[in-house]
Amino acid sequence: MLTKLLLLSSFPLATIAESPCSVPLSTRTSWQEAVVSQTISSHSVTRGSLTFSPAGTISNPSGTYGGHVFPTQILATSTCDCLSGSTCTYAGPPPKFSNPSVEGPCINTYSAKSSSALVTIGCMPPSPVQYWSYQTNLFSTYTSENEVLFPEVSPLPTINHLTMGAEPGTPYVIVTTGDKDLADDITEALVNAGAPPQSIHLDGISHPSLKVDGQTPDVLEAVVRINNKDFPPDLTAYIEASPTEQLALFLDPIDPPTEVNLLPASPLRKRSVEPDPGAPDYSSSLDSLSSLISKKLASSGYVMSYSGEMPESMDFGYDDADTNACCIDGYMESDTYWHSMVHFSTSDCLYRAHGAYSDPSGIWNDGNLSFVGNTLSVDYDVIGEKADVQSYSTFSCSEDNEVLIGYSCDDQCSEDVCKVSPLSAIPYLEGCISIPSNDKLSVEFGCSDDGVAVERSFLGSDCTGIKISEKSVETCNNSTSHFEGELWAGGIAKDTTVSFVIGVRTNKLGYSSFHNVYLPDFSSYNDPDDQANFGEESLEGSAEQWGWEEDDDLFVAEFSRECTGDEKFCKEINVASGDTLIVMSRQYLDTRTLTGPDKDDIAPHRVLIFDKKQ
Numbered sequence: 001m002l003t004k005l006l007l008l009s010s011f012p013l014a015t016i017a018e019s020p021c022s023v024p025l026s027t028r029t030s031w032q033e034a035v036v037s038q039t040i041s042s043h044s045v046t047r048g049s050l051t052f053s054p055a056g057t058i059s060n061p062s063g064t065y066g067g068h069v070f071p072t073q074i075l076a077t078s079t080c081d082c083l084s085g086s087t088c089t090y091a092g093p094p095p096k097f098s099n100p101s102v103e104g105p106c107i108n109t110y111s112a113k114s115s116s117a118l119v120t121i122g123c124m125p126p127s128p129v130q131y132w133s134y135q136t137n138l139f140s141t142y143t144s145e146n147e148v149l150f151p152e153v154s155p156l157p158t159i160n161h162l163t164m165g166a167e168p169g170t171p172y173v174i175v176t177t178g179d180k181d182l183a184d185d186i187t188e189a190l191v192n193a194g195a196p197p198q199s200i201h202l203d204g205i206s207h208p209s210l211k212v213d214g215q216t217p218d219v220l221e222a223v224v225r226i227n228n229k230d231f232p233p234d235l236t237a238y239i240e241a242s243p244t245e246q247l248a249l250f251l252d253p254i255d256p257p258t259e260v261n262l263l264p265a266s267p268l269r270k271r272s273v274e275p276d277p278g279a280p281d282y283s284s285s286l287d288s289l290s291s292l293i294s295k296k297l298a299s300s301g302y303v304m305s306y307s308g309e310m311p312e313s314m315d316f317g318y319d320d321a322d323t324n325a326c327c328i329d330g331y332m333e334s335d336t337y338w339h340s341m342v343h344f345s346t347s348d349c350l351y352r353a354h355g356a357y358s359d360p361s362g363i364w365n366d367g368n369l370s371f372v373g374n375t376l377s378v379d380y381d382v383i384g385e386k387a388d389v390q391s392y393s394t395f396s397c398s399e400d401n402e403v404l405i406g407y408s409c410d411d412q413c414s415e416d417v418c419k420v421s422p423l424s425a426i427p428y429l430e431g432c433i434s435i436p437s438n439d440k441l442s443v444e445f446g447c448s449d450d451g452v453a454v455e456r457s458f459l460g461s462d463c464t465g466i467k468i469s470e471k472s473v474e475t476c477n478n479s480t481s482h483f484e485g486e487l488w489a490g491g492i493a494k495d496t497t498v499s500f501v502i503g504v505r506t507n508k509l510g511y512s513s514f515h516n517v518y519l520p521d522f523s524s525y526n527d528p529d530d531q532a533n534f535g536e537e538s539l540e541g542s543a544e545q546w547g548w549e550e551d552d553d554l555f556v557a558e559f560s561r562e563c564t565g566d567e568k569f570c571k572e573i574n575v576a577s578g579d580t581l582i583v584m585s586r587q588y589l590d591t592r593t594l595t596g597p598d599k600d601d602i603a604p605h606r607v608l609i610f611d612k613k614q
């Protein structure tokens with residue numbers, strides 16, 4: 001009796017832990033080995049996995065990315081050296097990795113050869129997720145033999161959970177190749193080994209925007225995304241088990257054939273839809289909702305100092321041409337703020353952002369802090385037209401001896417007050433800086449043996465000459481910033497600021513399958529437990545408290561130092577007066593078009609800022 005009880009109680013646990021997939025790993029491994037047998041005479045074979053990062057750790061709250069990991073580097077060393085900057089120059093800014101231990105120029109990447117193939121034999125997440133997709137990205141392209149550009153976008157459509165029609169927990173195979181005959185051979189081997197034909201998906205890479213084969217082919221990287229309103233234990237276990245459960249093969253031709261029967265890329269899915277004649281006018285609904293919020297806050301002395309719309313960012317993927325225009329043809333002459341933010345964005349997503357932004361690559365507006373947003377109203381009587389704000393910063397060394405810069409410090413630069421900057425994931429001012437006005441001097445930031453952040457100066461322009469000084473930079477550094485106009489009104493926290501994002505619940509209406517709104521606090525950007533992030537579902541009922549009773553189609557998200565509304569729908573944020581405010585939103589996958597929502601299809605989110613009259 002006792003034994004039986006024990007067995008019963010341990011049974012469900014064992015099932016979850018041992019089979020996240022409806023087809024056992026041993027069976028999927030046999031499919032993989034059938035592909036190996038089929039191709040081994042013509043291709044060298046490397047076995048690896050599709051590995052995910054923990055949810056919320058890669059610049060994407062409520063999401064994660066997976067990439068292909070092989071025990072040996074797939075990219076040729078000469079290409080890798082080029083991408084790392086030792087043998088090539090950069091025609092446009094190289095990516096700033098949000099997590100350099102799992103992302104990098106030579107991790108997950110491979111050269112685009114028609115007759116190579118990347119074969120992923122995986123399993124869908126064990127329970128339904130709001131978004132899952134696989135997309136081959138153009139990581140880098142040569143503009144000449146020794147100059148390289150990093151578009152990090154894809155001219156190819158995704159293969160996503162809706163286009164696949166795959167049930168949770170079922171196996172899938174994705175074959176990325178430019179060679180139709182090879183794709184057919186692999187498919188035949190898989191089917192003969194028992195893989196269900198409907199689970200096999202081809203990802204053709206032959207596309208006019210991709211340079212395949214030749215001396216300097218493009219470098220590609222497949223990005224697999226998962227976004228969901230939450231990450232319950234079974235999904236977390238799926239992510240953790242990915243290095244062993246999600247199989248990958250890289251097949252490299254031993255003798256690349258001169259003639260290849262090309263496998264063309266699928267066309268992009270159209271984002272636009274016929275306007276829904278029955279849809280309410282959400283723009284006027286948002287006007288009314290914003291008046292309701294204003295009225296309610298007026299009773300506690302708040303006045304609306306700013307309102308504006310959240311414009312779309314990373315805005316492409318509507319047709320073949322716009323991806324080229326934005327990114328692949330070069331992005332040095334950028335007048336669009338989001339260019340430097342393009343980092344594996346996908347046309348399955350409509351990204352929006354609003355607030356104060358500075359371009360880390362220094363291209364847009366010379367890297368000056370500037371305003372992003374479509375202003376609807378400003379009340380300068382409340383906040384003044386301009387202000388000088390004193391701020392403090394300090395340098396420090398991380399445990400890994402990387403130099404970090406802390407901002408938002410108090411006037412003593414106390415350790416518990418300073419927040420680490422957006423560049424925390426990479427060393428501050430990495431590498432050697434030659435001083436432009438003095439070609440005989442160069443400096444680098446580093447950490448001394450006892451872990452103090454130092455600035456070292458050298459004779460000569462490459463930090464290899466005689467060291468002329470090494471001084472600590474761990475002092476409390478102050479500076480005054482001047483803000484005015486829209487940047488001041490819509491992008492900077494004042495003493496009394498409370499802020500809101502309001503908008504339409506597009507998941508509820510089927511215009512998206514995943515939707516979140518968040519305020520990226522860059523000090524905890526990659527910390528899943530500490531993010532000011534709302535999934536749309538958690539905002540159900542959030543407009544009601546402000547008196548909106550027409551429908552349940554709208555949401556109100558508050559981001560404030562002290563919540564004015566229901567705490568359930570408010571994230572307390574740790575900003576000082578003078579700190580920048582930026583809010584972002586992601587909307588993945590219109591369920592009608594199976595790609596990203598159309599930016600013109602529905603009224604954009606709005607940002608409302610309230611202050612107390614001084």
Ligand SMILES: *[C@@H]1O[C@H](CO)[C@@H](O)[C@H](O)[C@H]1NC(C)=O
Binds near residue numbers: 365366368
């Ligand atoms: C950026 O700021 C600098 C220094 O204030 C200024 O000289 C420059 O004109 C600004 N650039 C742009 C594009 O606003």
Ligand SMILES: *[C@@H]1O[C@H](CO)[C@@H](O)[C@H](O)[C@H]1NC(C)=O
Binds near residue numbers: 478
């Ligand atoms: C001090 O702050 C100024 C302005 O923010 C900055 O340009 C400078 O690099 C900082 N220097 C040090 C050593 O902290």
Ligand SMILES: *[C@@H]1O[C@H](CO)[C@@H](O)[C@H](O)[C@H]1NC(C)=O
Binds near residue numbers: 390411477478
């Ligand atoms: C700012 O720094 C300078 C020296 O770098 C110092 O003389 C001054 O007192 C500081 N100001 C404030 C308000 O901390």
